Amino acid sequence: MIGRLNHIAIAVRDLAGAAAQYRDLLGAHVGQPQPLPEHGVTVVFIDTGNSKVELLEPLGANSPVAAFLAKNPSGGMHHLCFEVADLQAAANVLTAGGARILGDGTPKLGAHGKPVLFLHPKDFNGTLIELEEIPLHRQGTRAVPNDPR
Numbered sequence: 001m002i003g004r005l006n007h008i009a010i011a012v013r014d015l016a017g018a019a020a021q022y023r024d025l026l027g028a029h030v031g032q033p034q035p036l037p038e039h040g041v042t043v044v045f046i047d048t049g050n051s052k053v054e055l056l057e058p059l060g061a062n063s064p065v066a067a068f069l070a071k072n073p074s075g076g077m078h079h080l081c082f083e084v085a086d087l088q089a090a091a092n093v094l095t096a097g098g099a100r101i102l103g104d105g106t107p108k109l110g111a112h113g114k115p116v117l118f119l120h121p122k123d124f125n126g127t128l129i130e131l132e133e134i135p136l137h138r139q140g141t142r143a144v145p146n147d148p149r
């Protein structure tokens, strides 16, 4: 069902500081900050060639990332995102198999403007999993930071 690992998301307290660390210390290709108020986060994408890292900083009063940082004060891995060709077909298989989809169960537009779903971390070894719908012919192609696909 799942395709490529699209990104690993890291919750951070200081987005500018974390982005500068990846750029200056690790020599990574770091994109520009993108505020996503509907998700309660500002994101910076880092292109690692084979995948991406998504830095997440809380935005607004009810950010889910603020709650995560309250439990993990130093920051940490927030979720993994896998590509799927057909999000609704994946959701049907997962719910039939007992996995829970967060929220009302319907896809939302994610950071790349593509439909996404999140799966309950308690059903996946304590790891929050995001599924992003990427048409098969686009999977495995290399993305440029902030040229979301």
Ligand code: CO
Residues within 6 Å of the ligand: 007, 009, 054, 079, 081, 111, 130
């Ligand atoms: Co994500």
